[in-house]
Amino acid sequence: MKPFRSHTGMVVPLDRANVDTDQIIPKQFLKRIERTGFGEFLFYDWRFQADGKPSESFVLNEPRYRGASILVTGKNFGCGSSREHAPWALADYGFRAIIAPSFADIFANNCMKNGLLPVTLPEPQVSAILERARSSERYELTVDLDGRSVSDKAGLSAPFVIDDFQRRCLMEGLDDIGLTLLHESEITAYEQRRLQMSV
Amino acid sequence: MSRTLFEKLWDAHVVTQSEAQPTLLYIDLHLVHEVTSPQAFEGLRVAERRVRRPHHTVATVDHNVPTTDRNLPIADPVGAKQIDTLRQNCRDFGIQLFDIDSADQGIVHVIGPELGLTQPGMTIVCGDSHTSTHGAFGTLAFGIGTSEVEHVLATQCLPQNKPRMMLVEVNGSLAEGVTAKDLALGIIGQIGTAGGTGYAIEYAGEAVRALSIEGRMTLCNMSIEAGARAGMIAPDEKTFAYLQGRRFAPKGEAWNKAVAYWQTLRSDSDAEFDLTVRLDASALEPHVTWGTSPGMVVPVTGCVPDPAASKNEADRLASSRALEYMALTPRTRIQDIQIDRVFIGSCTNARLEDLRAAARVVKGYRIGNAVRAMVVPGSQAVKRAAEAEGLDRIFRESGFEWREAGCSMCLGMNADTLEPSERCASTSNRNFEGRQGRGGRTHLVSPMMAAAAAITGHFIDVREWKFK
Numbered sequence: 001m002k003p004f005r006s007h008t009g010m011v012v013p014l015d016r017a018n019v020d021t022d023q024i025i026p027k028q029f030l031k032r033i034e035r036t037g038f039g040e041f042l043f044y045d046w047r048f049q050a051d052g053k054p055s056e057s058f059v060l061n062e063p064r065y066r067g068a069s070i071l072v073t074g075k076n077f078g079c080g081s082s083r084e085h086a087p088w089a090l091a092d093y094g095f096r097a098i099i100a101p102s103f104a105d106i107f108a109n110n111c112m113k114n115g116l117l118p119v120t121l122p123e124p125q126v127s128a129i130l131e132r133a134r135s136s137e138r139y140e141l142t143v144d145l146d147g148r149s150v151s152d153k154a155g156l157s158a159p160f161v162i163d164d165f166q167r168r169c170l171m172e173g174l175d176d177i178g179l180t181l182l183h184e185s186e187i188t189a190y191e192q193r194r195l196q197m198s199v
Numbered sequence: 200m201s202r203t204l205f206e207k208l209w210d211a212h213v214v215t216q217s218e219a220q221p222t223l224l225y226i227d228l229h230l231v232h233e234v235t236s237p238q239a240f241e242g243l244r245v246a247e248r249r250v251r252r253p254h255h256t257v258a259t260v261d262h263n264v265p266t267t268d269r270n271l272p273i274a275d276p277v278g279a280k281q282i283d284t285l286r287q288n289c290r291d292f293g294i295q296l297f298d299i300d301s302a303d304q305g306i307v308h309v310i311g312p313e314l315g316l317t318q319p320g321m322t323i324v325c326g327d328s329h330t331s332t333h334g335a336f337g338t339l340a341f342g343i344g345t346s347e348v349e350h351v352l353a354t355q356c357l358p359q360n361k362p363r364m365m366l367v368e369v370n371g372s373l374a375e376g377v378t379a380k381d382l383a384l385g386i387i388g389q390i391g392t393a394g395g396t397g398y399a400i401e402y403a404g405e406a407v408r409a410l411s412i413e414g415r416m417t418l419c420n421m422s423i424e425a426g427a428r429a430g431m432i433a434p435d436e437k438t439f440a441y442l443q444g445r446r447f448a449p450k451g452e453a454w455n456k457a458v459a460y461w462q463t464l465r466s467d468s469d470a471e472f473d474l475t476v477r478l479d480a481s482a483l484e485p486h487v488t489w490g491t492s493p494g495m496v497v498p499v500t501g502c503v504p505d506p507a508a509s510k511n512e513a514d515r516l517a518s519s520r521a522l523e524y525m526a527l528t529p530r531t532r533i534q535d536i537q538i539d540r541v542f543i544g545s546c547t548n549a550r551l552e553d554l555r556a557a558a559r560v561v562k563g564y565r566i567g568n569a570v571r572a573m574v575v576p577g578s579q580a581v582k583r584a585a586e587a588e589g590l591d592r593i594f595r596e597s598g599f600e601w602r603e604a605g606c607s608m609c610l611g612m613n614a615d616t617l618e619p620s621e622r623c624a625s626t627s628n629r630n631f632e633g634r635q636g637r638g639g640r641t642h643l644v645s646p647m648m649a650a651a652a653a654i655t656g657h658f659i660d661v662r663e664w665k666f667k
Contacts, residue, residue: 017517023632026637030234031278035241079492081327102396110345177246180223180356181353
């Protein structure tokens with residue numbers, strides 16, 4: 001996994017609540033058997049009209065937000081289906097961090113496994129960031145996982161909370177399957193205990 | 200010390216725990232399907248890892264399989280390749296697969312319980328958010344992403360942080376025509392689609408006890424629509440009666456021993472929850488969603504809400520947007536909404552009891568002239584059982600299509616989709632934009648409500664239905 005320590009990048013505002021994973025990556029793209037290449041299908045039904053032409057009014061298609069790597073959005077982002085294709089699509093498109101007032105559990109978890117950082121901030125701060133991303137050209141934020149804070153050049157500095165273990169995994173790009181396999185003897189011991197109980 | 204059902208399940212599966220790390224939980228049953236597994240198996244190959252416990256892993260094909268004639272080859276080459284990939288992976292890693300031509304094929308959350316694979320006291324995971332369904336048996340069951348699928352394949356364990364615990368207590372009794380689906384929608388309407396985020400829910404109370412096992416599965420299934428990864432119900436005599444004699448259920452002395460253990464799986468009377476929500480089942484009506492999120496729901500006697508009456512600006516925007524997508528006007532009576540399509544199916548409502556309830560409504564009637572309606576049984580076993588009772592004839596004679604088992608139009612990964620602007624009464628679980636097909640408009644309802652809408656061409660209060 002690509003480690004995440006600190007990232008500075010342009011912010012795109014997607015001011016919608018309850019964006020579900022069906023929107024992030026519609027089902028017709030779930031038949032692929034690879035992990036890569038989902039970025040071009042990100043928010044497909046919002047980014048493209050039925051005839052395949054880009055929907056100009058959709059925020060990701062506005063030229064001023066081209067190259068954005070931080071998505072700021074509404075509450076309960078990533079609700080619905082557990083499809084990891086959603087974070088794959090966001091990461092493949094070029095996002096490194098998502099800022100929202102809240103995230104759906106499975107989605108947030110899936111993000112962490114893919115070096116994509118979900119940052120939960122209080123609603124007023126998210127609203128302030130949404131507003132700045134709309135009103136200033138090429139608005140940038142720094143998401144500092146090491147220091148657990150989000151900041152901009154205009155004085156915004158917002159601390160955020162993240163689970164210590166997940167933070168370490170992200171910062172070091174750890175293979176968490178490898179970490180679990182370090183407990184091989186405990187897993188085997190557990191299996192033997194269970195086997196004896198059921199005899 | 201007194202413990203909740205959740206705590207008992209959790210404690211029994213702790214492999215190791217320490218301060219600085221999430222708890223390592225042992226997983227008893229891992230269900231696998233074609234859509235969220237190929238990348239996980241590929242990951243194993245790249246890292247040269249094996250499947251630790253192939254016998255704790257069971258696979259089927261459900262998400263993208265066609266529901267038309269199974270003797271024909273799959274027309275969609277990309278979908279066919281995904282199914283072939285699962286076959287190859289199951290062969291390579293020694294996993295039992297209930298393939299498309301198997302008599303046991305079906306939606307993963309329907310066949311698990313049906314085969315007796317799902318048993319009280321287990322931890323169960325699957326790369327699918329509706330894994331919460333299995334909680335109906337007193338299991339800790341939750342959906343995971345593909346990286347976690349790989350993790351469980353390789354280690355039979357998952358590192359997990361303990362969620363908080365919510366008790367949803369439903370007293371009173373459901374009226375005739377009001378079902379587990381309406382209860383689920385009513386709960387989501389009350390706590391919201393993120394109300395359960397970070398929680399494991401236990402459903403209890405006399406109305407929950409009174410539900411059949413199939414109804415309990417419907418209720419637990421939709422926990423994720425309230426934001427909760429897991430929902431569960433303490434097992435009881437109904438649970439044991441359902442499981443006894445099923446293929447993978449314990450037999451003989453092992454059965455007696457298992458039941459003795461299963462009987463301990465209930466929250467102690469003084470166990471504490473982080474949050475308790477109470478509902479009165481007697482006050483519940485049949486429910487219909489009007490928007491693009493399961494929380495946008497009202498009783499069938501109600502109207503489409505007016506965004507102007509929203510609590511705050513964010514809700515107003517979300518409602519307006521949903522109404523625009525759904526092409527609905529504020530204050531329209533729910534029963535005045537005309538529908539084009541009806542879908543009876545999905546892991547929420549495609550078990551035998553659901554089909555019986557829908558067939559009872561349909562019997563002796565013809566579907567509306569402008570309506571296209573289909574029934575997709577949850578599994579091949581459900582299909583056979585329904586046919587043995589003649590339910591297929593009732594549906595066919597009234598104009599329904601009778602299909603093969605799969606997820607079908609719940610998510611429209613196969614050819615079963617809505618056309619743009621088509622409006623559907625659906626027994627599935629998600630009314631998201633485009634979920635059943637781009638531009639399609641989904642209203643979530645119970646099987647009886649969907650059946651009645653198919654006949655009349657608009658929503659109707661099924662409590663007033665004239666059964667023939």
